[in-house]
Amino acid sequence: MTETMNETIAALAGTGASIDVQGISKRYRDTTALDDVSLQVKAGEFITLLGASGSGKSTLLNIIAGFIEPTSGRIEVAGKDITTVPPYKRDLGMVFQHYALFPHMDVWENVAFPLRRRKVARAEVERQVRQALDVVELGRLAKRRPSELSGGQQQRVALARAIVFRPRALLMDEPLGALDKRLREQLQLEIKRLHSELGTTFVFVTHDQEEALAMSDRIAVLRDGALVQVGTPEELYERPSSRYTAEFLGESNIFTGHHRGARFIDATTKADLAVGETGDCAGALVLRPEHAHLAAPGSDIPIGHNVLNGVVRDVIYLGSGLRVEVTLPDGRAIVSRPAARGRYTPEPGTGVLVHWHAERALVVPDHPSVAP
CATH class of the missing domain: 3.40.50.300 (P-loop containing nucleotide triphosphate hydrolases)
Known part of the structure; x- marks a missing residue:
């Protein structure tokens, strides 16, 4: 200047x-x-x-x-x-x-x-x-x-x-x-x-x-x-304070259920998921796509990670990364955003494991709270 x-x-x-x-x-x-x-x-x-x-x-x-x-x-x-x-x-x-x-x-x-x-x-x-x-x-x-x-x-x-x-x-x-x-x-x-x-x-x-x-x-x-x-x-x-903020600000994978201790019980599938904080309330588990990792079936998953099975529905190239949409057994979709040149790039129609560290997901109230 x-x-x-x-x-x-x-x-x-x-x-x-x-x-x-x-x-x-x-x-x-x-x-x-x-x-x-x-x-x-x-x-x-x-x-x-x-x-x-x-x-x-x-x-x-x-x-x-x-x-x-x-x-x-x-x-x-x-x-x-x-x-x-x-x-x-x-x-x-x-x-x-x-x-x-x-x-x-x-x-x-x-x-x-x-x-x-x-x-x-x-x-x-x-x-x-x-x-x-x-x-x-x-x-x-x-x-x-x-x-x-x-x-x-x-x-x-x-x-x-x-x-x-x-x-x-x-x-x-x-x-x-x-x-x-x-x-x-x-x-x-x-x-x-x-x-x-x-x-x-x-x-x-x-x-x-x-x-x-x-x-x-x-x-x-x-x-x-x-x-x-x-x-x-x-x-x-x-750290969104409510499901509304999580959904409005950025893309999110949302699971509705109940937070008990250090576990989150999904209301639809009853899947028992580990979370990084303790509590006892109804709420929503928020997982950002960049924290949802993909692996081939049979792969070794790191200790402390939650794992869900799914089938790849779509893979979109975004330049610096990919947007991979995975269909879970109950029909819901979960989105992952891996690097475009990652070690594992699944093809549409193939089975895949979606995994994430327990502390990478956040439990928030299902309904919005008003800011103080």
């Missing part, structure tokens, strides 16, 4: 503000969009609100932004109550999925708009717009209209417009949802870089689990208006 670029980033960088969501609920007649949601976002943190359509993630973001009024609860930014403060006085940047650029303005004027609304001096507008466009590497396109830009370029303009006035936090509502996969992945890296360089608090909404895992410091999982679990990507993937 050049010295000039470092100076530009330093000029735009600021101290991100903490965001404290306290008991937020939102009701529309007989529908509850959010139900007593509380969430603390640290200053300078990149947190993602993750959930399916209708989970309440965009509603929560719009309440933080001030576009939707909550039924109850309060929002604090940097320790100050802003629940009733108008959106334009909250000093928060907003990036939408469909860019929301002014089609009759060129790139420069689109980025300058928030500054002009704030009656910033002309010379300062010139300086800050130039800095923002340099950060998103669009200075050469300053005189083009949005219709003359690609989708990725338009989203960069939207980012520049959102950071040009140095907001205390940047809110993003599925900003990559309209882009193709390759461009999404490219902009994920750029947004992550931008966060690292600016130090601003980022609140990002998505339904894409891979996007959430790749970009976030922490992830808040929502379901039906309730907060299910909050944690780092590793915590949520490796």
